[in-house]
Amino acid sequence: MSQCDVLNLEWCAEGRDRDSASLISFALRKKGYVVEEESLLDWRYAIYKHRPKVIFNNNPIGGIEAVWIIRQLAKWGIPVVSFIAEGNFIPVISESFLWGHNIYKVIYHKYHCLWSERTRGMALDVDPRWKDKLLVSGAVRFDSYSIFRFLTRGEFLKKYNKENYKKVIGFAGFCFDFLDRPEPRRVATEINGEEKMKEFEKDRTKLNQMLKKMVMDNPSILFVMKEHPGTVLRDKSELSGLGQYPNVVSIQNEEQIGDCINVCDIWTAYESTTCIEAWNLGKPTFMISPYASKILRSNVKTGSPIFESNESIQNAINLFYEKGAVPGFDERKERRREVVRETIEWDDGKNHMRAAYIVEKALEGNMKKRRVKLSFFDAIRAFVQTFIFNFSPYFYFLPKFRSRVRLKKIFNKLVLNEVHEKYRPFLEEFHKNHPFTEEDKRELDEINGFSKSVESQEKEREKCHE
Structure with a gap:
């Protein structure tokens, strides 16, 4: 059983959301953090195995199951940073873009990152309670075109x-x-x-x-x-x-x-x-x-x-x-x-660095806290969940296993490693030639209010939960 700083949970080992996650994970590893990547469907065992300090995820509102998982992680006290997949809001249906399948209409994440200041403003028009949780990271997936x-x-x-x-x-x-x-x-x-x-x-x-x-x-x-x-x-x-x-x-x-x-x-x-x-x-x-x-x-x-x-x-x-x-x-x-x-917001290829910086901010507030401990009952559930997930192809005739076969297939660790190896040289070159500067940090801090004192941010959070 290993311990990591950051755990990334996604549905797939390749594709749109996975690409964004891989870019963010690379930027975090460059900073020296230990990052692990697992299937969102195997989340209980992933937490039991890695005991992360922070979790990040792309597209947390894209399905009912994802919403429920994020809600459960919040109950366990694990900070979650999320990045929106479909982030170009249409004014008259902004509520749909903000909540998706989140029927609770509560932001359980520590930070929920949107593509631009424009879309953050539209989201706050829908529900202004979450101004300290709704941040701007830029659209990570568009970095690919610079890298x-x-x-x-x-x-x-x-x-x-x-x-x-x-x-x-x-x-x-x-x-x-x-x-x-x-x-x-x-x-x-x-x-x-x-x-x-x-x-x-x-x-x-x-x-x-x-x-x-x-x-x-x-x-x-x-x-x-x-x-x-x-x-x-x-x-x-x-x-x-x-x-x-x-x-x-x-x-x-x-x-x-x-x-x-x-x-x-x-x-x-x-x-x-x-x-x-x-x-x-x-x-x-x-x-x-x-x-x-x-x-x-x-x-x-x-x-x-x-x-x-x-x-x-x-x-x-x-x-x-x-x-x-x-x-x-x-x-x-x-x-x-x-x-x-x-x-x-930005088309300079650095949005994944901005996203990693926001994850790092979540880590800063959680570095000294004890890692989550699972109860005996939760540990048993974790092992049952991972057994169903990993052995679903062999027990296809059973309904519970059958529902997991496709999701097991699309999260293949070998494929994920191949993706990382393919991207690595391009990312190394880009990070060498386009570092994340102090000016980049100051701009992001100003947009997201990180320049405020920790005390004032905590007071605003308390008001949101009243």
């Missing part, structure tokens, strides 16, 4: 045996399957109303038709259709049926989003912050929306032209390959700069 090398087009085409294509266009999925999943549909309906759900259904059907026509009308162009990582029912997606076409590569979690964008000439979406990622890689973007004026959209829409018909889409594609520009894109250059600042 890593991505797949080249040649590598990608060879991998998928599509080397005969010279033109590539990508599309980012929206996760429309929430319309057919009872719990997500219920939550979305409470926030948006049934009429809005009908509009989404209408958009999904029409969008699927438009995408199919775009693919069929351009047989010489390869289309990379990137399914949203949160999509569960792929046959209920707007990308359903597109994989059958020879000029389509259909991807969900097989490739990183940065690799998908990097191989494309143009990146497109219905509604996605991946457009900002495309801008970071110098790719032009446009949005496809059958009924653009009716659906609620984030600020990202203002940085790209929006096309509502196949005629306008085809015109944009033709003009790009003839003249090298998407109509309406260059005119929005200044607005895109504003959107980047409003959405991710």
Whole structure:
């Protein structure tokens, strides 16, 4: 049994949330802290094994089980620092972005970190009680575009045996399957109303038709259709049926989003912050929306032209390959700069260092405290939980084990170690050339109020809990 300073709990060994966690873990290790990484589903045994002083997690409101786990950790007195995965709030549904599946509407974490000052302000408009817990870290996942090398087009085409294509266009999925999943549909309906759900259904059907026509009308162009990582029912997606076409590569979690964008000439979406990622890689973007004026959209829409018909889409594609520009894109250059600042706060690649600095702040207040001790009953539950998690593939015929098979598969320690080894040289070089300066710390302290005395922060916390 080992003891660590920081324990990271995530669902996956690779992917969007995992990448952010790996960057934060690297920055903490560079500071000399002992960091362990385990599956969120094996949380009891992870705590029993490592006895952490602080825990951090990405996307703590993305599922009911995650919310319950964080709540339990708070009861045990273990400080948790969380980082939001989908952090670009839309004003009229800010409450949904803040709480997600958190039905208790209580922030159990020591710190819950948002992408920008703008989104922190929107969250505080929803519930001002949590001003000492809601912090700004910047959007960690966007650091990748300043740090890593991505797949080249040649590598990608060879991998998928599509080397005969010279033109590539990508599309980012929206996760429309929430319309057919009872719990997500219920939550979305409470926030948006049934009429809005009908509009989404209408958009999904029409969008699927438009995408199919775009693919069929351009047989010489390869289309990379990137399914949203949160999509569960792929046959209920707007990308359903597109994989059958020879000029389509259909991807969900097989490739990183940065690799998908990097191989494309143009990146497109219905509604996605991946457009900002495309801008970071110098790719032009446009949005496809059958009924653009009716659906609620984030600020990202203002940085790209929006096309509502196949005629306008085809015109944009033709003009790009003839003249090298998407109509309406260059005119929005200044607005895109504003959107980047409003959405991710900093685009210097240092957001994972800022996140690590916030975790370090949580550690400072907990270094002298005794590590959590589990009762005999909790220890037994930890061993039962880890047995079910680790042996689920062998007892698939039992319901309790069957529900854990997929989650065991996606958290593979060997894969996680491979990811770390792949990222290490890029991170070492970046940290050497772009250190986290005292000025960076002062700016973050000022934004998050760390310059206040510890006494005044404690008094504010007490008021929040009254």
